[in-house]
Every structure is written in structure tokens, then in C-alpha cells.
Amino acid sequence: MNDFEWRRQLRELRQPQAPRRDLWADIERSLDRAAPTEAAPHRATATRTTWLFAAGLAAVTVLAVGLMRMAPAAAPATSTDVASVPVWKPDDPRLAGAAIELTAAQYELRQAIQQSPNSAALQRLLDRTEQQESRLRQLGHDAS
Known part of the structure; x- marks a missing residue:
């Protein structure tokens, strides 16, 4: 098969084709059969989904409480913590910003x-x- 044959077959595929038989009759029959039995599975699925959601929520709550109990209590910052960091204020204003950043x-x-x-x-x-x-x-000492 050469290139021209492939192209001819591809052009034939682009043409609209009618189905060999009427599909709407089969679709209507399947919808009529599924209608009465459809309500029961939906109710069961909704109940199952509700229970799964509740179980997931309970699991997340238990996990959060467990993590909170395991985490050490953070010590509040006191004024003695700040005093332990020596504050240095350079005379040269060009170094002041860097000194503040290093102290922080x-x-x-x-x-x-x-x-x-x-x-x-x-x-x-x-x-x-x-x-x-x-x-x-x-640097501050050398600059002055």
C-alpha cells in the first residue's frame, strides 16, 4: 500500500456514517429498566459517603489532638532572652543595618x-x- 492509498482511506474516514441500526430504542429500554432500581443504590451510596466522611473527620481530629499532645510547649520569650544577645551599635551608619540584622x-x-x-x-x-x-x-574599627 502506497501513500496515495493511505490518503484515500483517510479521506473516506472523514465522511459521516449512519449507524447500522437505530440506537435510541435500546437507550430508552435501558433507561426504563434502570429507573426503578436506581433509587436504592443512590441512598446506600449517600449513607456510605456520609459514614466515610464522618470517619475521616474523626481520624483527622484524633491525629490533630495526638500531635498537639506530642509537641513540646513553646517557652514564652522573656526579657532575659533579649538581654543575653549583646547589642552592638556601630558608629558608622553604613554598618548599622548589618548590625541590626546580625543581632536579630x-x-x-x-x-x-x-x-x-x-x-x-x-x-x-x-x-x-x-x-x-x-x-x-x-570593619567598623578600621573605618573609624
Whole structure:
């Protein structure tokens, strides 16, 4: 079969074709048979859906309560936490913004370490932040 034959067959497929027999009679018969028995399965499905929804809601509630009980209570921030972060105010106004950001970062890291004291990653971040503040202090000292 060559390319011209394929194209001719494809053109024939585009032509509308009537069904070999009337389909509406079969459709009406199947609808008439399904109508009386359709109400009972729908009611059963609705009841089942309601029960499944209620069970899912109960499961989510139990899970939420369990997670709330497992979560440690967050310690409220006190004024002594803020005092533990040394506040440094550089004389050079160009360094003031960086000093504020570093002080805030140290404060947040110390709060996170209080909640998770065994976190080595948080401790490394705090050490890096303190090193950056030390470099910034050195820049402020060199600029003055």
C-alpha cells in the first residue's frame, strides 16, 4: 500500500456514517429498566459517603489532638532572652543595618536553640553569625 492509498482511506474516514441500526430504542429500554432500581443504590451510596466522611473527620481530629499532645510547649520569650544577645551599635551608619540584622539573627537562633538544644546545625549557624558580627566590628574599627 502506497501513500496515495493511505490518503484515500483517510479521506473516506472523514465522511459521516449512519449507524447500522437505530440506537435510541435500546437507550430508552435501558433507561426504563434502570429507573426503578436506581433509587436504592443512590441512598446506600449517600449513607456510605456520609459514614466515610464522618470517619475521616474523626481520624483527622484524633491525629490533630495526638500531635498537639506530642509537641513540646513553646517557652514564652522573656526579657532575659533579649538581654543575653549583646547589642552592638556601630558608629558608622553604613554598618548599622548589618548590625541590626546580625543581632536579630542571633536572637532568633538562640530562641531556636532553646527549643532544640541538641541541634548541631543551629549551633553552627549561631557560631557563623557571631563570626560575621566579629568581622563587622573589625570593619567598623578600621573605618573609624
